[in-house]
Each structure stands twice: as structure tokens, then as C-alpha cells.
Amino acid sequence: MVKEIGLGLGLAILAYLGMSGYDVMPLIFLAAAGVGLFYIARTRGLVAKNFNDRGPSLFQNITFADVGGQATAIKELQEALDFIRNFNKIKSLGIRPLKGILLTGPPGTGKTLLAKAAAGYTDAAFVATSGSEFIEMYAGVGAQRVRKLFQTARETALKIGKNNAMVFIDEIEILGGKRGQTTSHLEYDQTLNQLLVEMDGLKVDGRVRLLVVAATNRVDMLDPALLRPGRFDRQVKVELPDRDGRVDIIRLHTRNKPLAADVSIEAIARETFGFSGAHLESLANEAAILAMRESLSEISQRHFHEAVDKVMMGEKLDRRLVLSELERVAVHEAGHALMSEFVRQGSVSTLTVTPRGQALGYMRQTPEDDTYLYTRDYLENQIAVMLAGALAEELILGSRSTGAANDYQQATGVAEQIIRAGMSELGVVDPETLPQGLRYRVITGILQGQEQRVRDYLCNVKKALAGIVEVLLEQEKITGEKLREILRAEAA
Ligand code: ATP
Numbered sequence: 001m002v003k004e005i006g007l008g009l010g011l012a013i014l015a016y017l018g019m020s021g022y023d024v025m026p027l028i029f030l031a032a033a034g035v036g037l038f039y040i041a042r043t044r045g046l047v048a049k050n051f052n053d054r055g056p057s058l059f060q061n062i063t064f065a066d067v068g069g070q071a072t073a074i075k076e077l078q079e080a081l082d083f084i085r086n087f088n089k090i091k092s093l094g095i096r097p098l099k100g101i102l103l104t105g106p107p108g109t110g111k112t113l114l115a116k117a118a119a120g121y122t123d124a125a126f127v128a129t130s131g132s133e134f135i136e137m138y139a140g141v142g143a144q145r146v147r148k149l150f151q152t153a154r155e156t157a158l159k160i161g162k163n164n165a166m167v168f169i170d171e172i173e174i175l176g177g178k179r180g181q182t183t184s185h186l187e188y189d190q191t192l193n194q195l196l197v198e199m200d201g202l203k204v205d206g207r208v209r210l211l212v213v214a215a216t217n218r219v220d221m222l223d224p225a226l227l228r229p230g231r232f233d234r235q236v237k238v239e240l241p242d243r244d245g246r247v248d249i250i251r252l253h254t255r256n257k258p259l260a261a262d263v264s265i266e267a268i269a270r271e272t273f274g275f276s277g278a279h280l281e282s283l284a285n286e287a288a289i290l291a292m293r294e295s296l297s298e299i300s301q302r303h304f305h306e307a308v309d310k311v312m313m314g315e316k317l318d319r320r321l322v323l324s325e326l327e328r329v330a331v332h333e334a335g336h337a338l339m340s341e342f343v344r345q346g347s348v349s350t351l352t353v354t355p356r357g358q359a360l361g362y363m364r365q366t367p368e369d370d371t372y373l374y375t376r377d378y379l380e381n382q383i384a385v386m387l388a389g390a391l392a393e394e395l396i397l398g399s400r401s402t403g404a405a406n407d408y409q410q411a412t413g414v415a416e417q418i419i420r421a422g423m424s425e426l427g428v429v430d431p432e433t434l435p436q437g438l439r440y441r442v443i444t445g446i447l448q449g450q451e452q453r454v455r456d457y458l459c460n461v462k463k464a465l466a467g468i469v470e471v472l473l474e475q476e477k478i479t480g481e482k483l484r485e486i487l488r489a490e491a492a
Contacts, residue, residue: 062116068252068277069245070110073238077101077118080234084122084164084211099202100212100231102172104219105238108278111215114238115168118213124164125157131174134191142175142191150198150210157208165210172214173221192223199231240276243269249277253284260298268304271349273367275311283307305350309364313356328393329353329361330472332403334465335392335458336363336385337483342457343381348480353472360403366480376423379414383450386411391454392465415446464490 010031018024064074083090083098090097101118103111112128119126129149134142149167157165169175176192202210214232216222226232241249246269254265272280286307291299330353337348340363353361371378390404422428424442431439458465467486471478 061120062113063120064114064117066252067110067113067117068249069241069247070114070238071245073103073105073114073236074117076234076236077103077114078121080236081118081122084124084209087209096230097202097209098211098234099199100214100226101234101236102219102227102232103213103215103236103238104217106217106240106276108276109238109240110277111238112168112170113277114236115166115213115215119166119168122164122166122211123162124166124211125153125160125162126166126168127153127156128168128170131169131171131176134175143194146191146194146198153210154208163207163209165208167210167212169212169214171216172226173216173218176214176223176226177221178223192226196225196231240274241280243273246272246275246280249280250284253281254299257284257288258298260300262301263299263304264301267301268308271305271308271366273371279311283311286310309350309352309356309362312364313359313362325360326353327469327473328397328401328403330469331392331396331465332389332401333361333363334468334472335388335390335395337468337478338392338461338465338487339385339388339454339457340365341484341487343384346480346484348483350477350479351468351472351483352477354476374417376418379418379423380446380450383411383414383447384454386414387447387451388454388458391451392458395455395458395462396465396469411447411450412443415443418446419443461487461490 014024014027017027064078067074080098080101083095103114105111115128116126118124127149134145153165153167157163176195199212202212212232219235227235247265250265250268254263268283272283275283283304284307287299287303290303290306291297333351333353337351340347347365349364349366351361351363356362386407389407390400393400393404416431418424419426419429419431419434419439419442424446426434426438426442464487467490468478468483471482471486
């Protein structure tokens with residue numbers, strides 16, 4: 001508003017001077033040069049940004065009820081925030097105010113969402129930024145932005161009549177990494193120092209009470225000064241959701257979507273072990289897009305099923321394989337699938353030879369339960385499933401191919417895990433101090449043992465393998481049920 005009035009006034013003066021016979025050209029030139037310089041400085045970050053661009057109004061409606069599967073994190077966060085809500089009690093007891101809360105955890109688990117809900121819970125103005133916005137090659141700019149950020153938060157709160165303001169800094173490790181470690185460390189250090197200064201200056205009795213909430217998935221990279229009591233002295237862990245958590249989150253993201261009667265949210269949750277909240281949001285969205293592509297008015301279970309593939313592996317590719325390659329991919333995937341059924345019946349969910357993301361084809365397993373601890377048998381079974389692709393190629397086509405390189409890498413990783421967990425014949429050892437030769441021998445022993453087991457099994461089910469490959473070449477995709485049917489028919 002002030003800008004507009006100034007502009008109007010300036011133009012009116014110029015017009016008046018022009019009409020009075022003054023030469024206004026030098027004035028116009030000076031004004032244009034001034035405006036130009038301001039914008040160049042602004043785009044280069046020399047003039048502090050307005051952090052209110054993402055304004056508080058956008059976040060007003062988010063509450064803790066919109067965050068699924070994070071009951072523990074919400075409880076811990078609420079406990080900390082109650083310090084702010086019960087401000088008078090805190091003050092009367094002389095308790096130092098809570099200045100910072102650090103949310104830590106993997107990407108997409110809802111840290112930003114929690115911060116927005118926290119702002120609503122404490123009735124605070126919310127100003128958000130990210131660590132990367134402070135990094136500039138010009139010395140002093142980052143520090144100036146930190147000052148501006150805190151100032152904006154206070155001003156915003158006053159403007160909308162609130163006593164509390166929340167500054168949210170995402171990816172704080174970029175701005176708050178250990179000092180003296182980056183190449184342009186002086187600038188980084190100044191920025192971090194300024195943040196520490198601002199946090200130290202937060203008072204209980206200021207007109208606006210400020211709380212800093214920061215998020216990171218690399219807490220190990222943070223400068224210890226940030227974690228010192230009196231700064232970010234509360235840490236709240238935001239973990240990947242477990243199965244019940246995933247059910248919650250899927251429910252939240254399908255609230256506004258028409259679901260067909262066959263949709264089982266529990267079944268979707270079971271298929272999505274390891275998915276974050278962001279993955280699940282994307283899954284619900286992709287399922288709806290698939291239903292729309294088929295001009296349907298409801299989303300069915302099969303849309304969710306396909307959306308899992310899309311979120312896990314990426315978009316289907318139009319790439320067409322030549323027939324010999326397609327056959328190799330079919331044999332490879334059928335090998336994985338048969339071995340998977342052998343080690344755990346009913347474990348194959350789908351099998352396809354449609355290229356998607358980086359993969360030419362893939363076999364998807366349905367996890368039975370979320371599993372966090374593994375026995376040696378379990379890990380050996382995993383190795384067997386990984387090796388079965390290449391061994392099926394060898395058995396049916398007479399040779400292996402480069403398509404198995406990734407499988408070997410994973411299988412070796414699992415064999416190393418067996419050693420690390422003290423489950424190999426070496427017993428409990430420190431793998432780092434093991435002689436290379438010995439380590440190599442143990443890993444090779446584990447892999448070769450499984451190779452022999454897989455070879456024996458695939459020879460026994462060679463006919464079923466051929467049957468599955470035939471269906472795959474014809475239909476490109478096979479469900480777990482169909483695969484088990486073929487297997488049963490061949491065994492009978
Ligand atoms: P990053 O570390 O990458 O910044 P983040 O942990 O801050 O990620 P958000 O930005 O909060 O994650 O989540 C991204 C989106 O994913 C949200 O807008 C929301 O749609 C969805 N989402 C993530 N976690 C949850 C959750 N626990 N409940 C509901 N939705 C979630």
C-alpha cells in the first residue's frame with residue numbers, strides 16, 4: 001500500500017515539474033536506475049527477503065488431527081507446546097521459556113505438517129523458511145536474512161494480533177552445520193552465529209513470544225552449539241509410520257476421494273511397508289489419477305495396487321524391448337517369483353515385464369507383517385530370492401546377463417549383514433578388522449550355498465517356470481494368485 005502511494009506521488013510530482021517547464025529527463029533516468037538496482041540486489045539476495053511470502057493464513061486450518069501415524073511425536077510435541085500455552089504459570093515459577101524444538105526424522109514423515117499444526121495449537125503466527133534460503137556467496141547476507149526472519153515473525157504476529165509467533169526452519173542442517181567445515185565457512189558461520197544470537201535473545205516478557213521449530217533428517221551434522229540447553233533443547237523424533245500409522249495416513253488422504261466397496265485400507269497398509277506419509281499421499285493421488293484415466297467415478301483396490309508400483313518404481317515407460325530381451329526379463333522375474341513362493345508361500349503380489357522407472361520388469365512381494373528383526377534363515381531366504389533371477393536365466397537360456405548386477409549387490413549386502421550381526425560361522429566379530437581374504441571367503445560361502453539351493457529348486461519346477469514365462473510374454477503381468485495356480489497345476 002505504502003509502495004503504491006509513493007509511486008503515485010512520485011508520478012504526480014514528475015508530471016507537475018514537467019508541466020512547469022522543468023527538464024525531468026534526468027530525474028526519470030535516476031528513478032529507473034534506482035528501481036533497477038533494487039531488483040538486481042533483491043534477486044541476488046542483497047536485500048533481505050520477505051519471509052512472509054508463504055504467509056500465515058495458508059496454514060491456519062492444519063491441526064494435529066491432520067497428521068497421521070505420529071501419536072508419540074504429537075504427544076511429545078504437545079507436552080513441549082503446553083509450556084507456551086500455560087505461559088503465565090511458567091512465568092510465575094521463573095521457568096526459562098522454551099526457545100526451540102527440533103523435529104528429526106526421515107524425509108516426508110510429516111515434520112513440516114507437525115510444525116504447522118503446532119503453530120495452530122499455540123495460536124501463533126507462522127513464518128516458514130528453509131536452511132537453503134540462507135546460503136549466499138555474499139558475506140553477511142545469510143546473517144542479515146536471519147535477523148529479517150525473526151523480525152518478520154514478530155511483525156506478522158503483531159499485525160494479526162497474536163502474542164505468539166513460530167519460526168519454522170526446514171533443512172536446518174544446511175544453515176546449522178558444524179562450524180568451520182564448509183569451504184566458504186566464514187559466511188556459513190556468520191549465519192549460524194546470528195541464529196544463535198537471535199535464539200539467545202528470545203525473552204518471556206517480550207511483546208511477542210517466539211518459538212523456533214526446526215526440522216532435519218541429519219541431526220548428526222548439526223553444530224553442537226545448536227543442541228545446547230537453551231536453544232533446541234527439545235528433540236522430537238518423527239519416524240516412518242508402522243502399519244497402524246499407515247492405515248491412519250491412508251484414511252486421511254482418502255477422506256475426500258470416492259472409494260469402491262472392494263477397497264481395503266488395511267491391505268494397502270500391509271503392502272506399503274517402508275512408505276513415508278509423503279509416499280502414502282502420493283499413492284492415494286496416483287490411484288485417483290488411474291481411476292480418472294479409466295473414466296471411472298470410484299477408485300478400486302486394483303488402482304491402489306498399481307499405484308504402489310508407480311510410487312515404488314516410477315512411471316511406466318513406453319520403451320519396447322526386443323522379443324529376446326523380453327523373454328529374458330520374463331525368465332528372470334519368474335525365477336525371483338518362484339523362489340519367493342518357495343521360501344514364503346503366498347508372498348508374491350504381482351509379477352510384470354512392463355518397464356517402469358529404472359527396472360525392465362519386477363516382482364513385488366507382499367510383506368506379511370512389518371518386520372524389524374531378522375534371523376539368519378530369513379536373510380538367507382532373501383539372498384536366495386535375489387539370486388534366483390540370474391539362475392533362472394542360466395537354467396532356461398543357458399547364460400546370465402547384466403540385468404542381475406543389482407541383485408548381486410543386494411545379495412552381497414545381506415551376506416555382509418549376516419557377518420555384522422554375528423550370525424556367520426565367524427561368530428561375533430568386528431567386520432572392519434577382519435582380513436579381506438577371510439571376509440571374502442565367508443561372503444562367497446554364504447552366496448554359493450544359496451546358489452546351490454536355488455539351482456536345485458528351480459530344476460524341480462522348470463515346467464512351472466516355463467508356464468509362467470509363457471503367460472508373462474502374452475499378458476505382460478501376472479497376479480500372485482495366477483502364479484500359484486500355475487505352480488499347483490504343474491506340481492499335481
Ligand atoms: P522433508 O523432511 O522432506 O521436508 P517432512 O517430514 O517435512 O519432509 P512434510 O513436508 O510434512 O514432510 O510432508 C509432505 C506431505 O506428505 C504432507 O503435505 C502430507 O500430504 C504428507 N504427509 C507426510 N507425513 C504425513 C503424516 N504423518 N500424516 C499425513 N500426511 C502426511
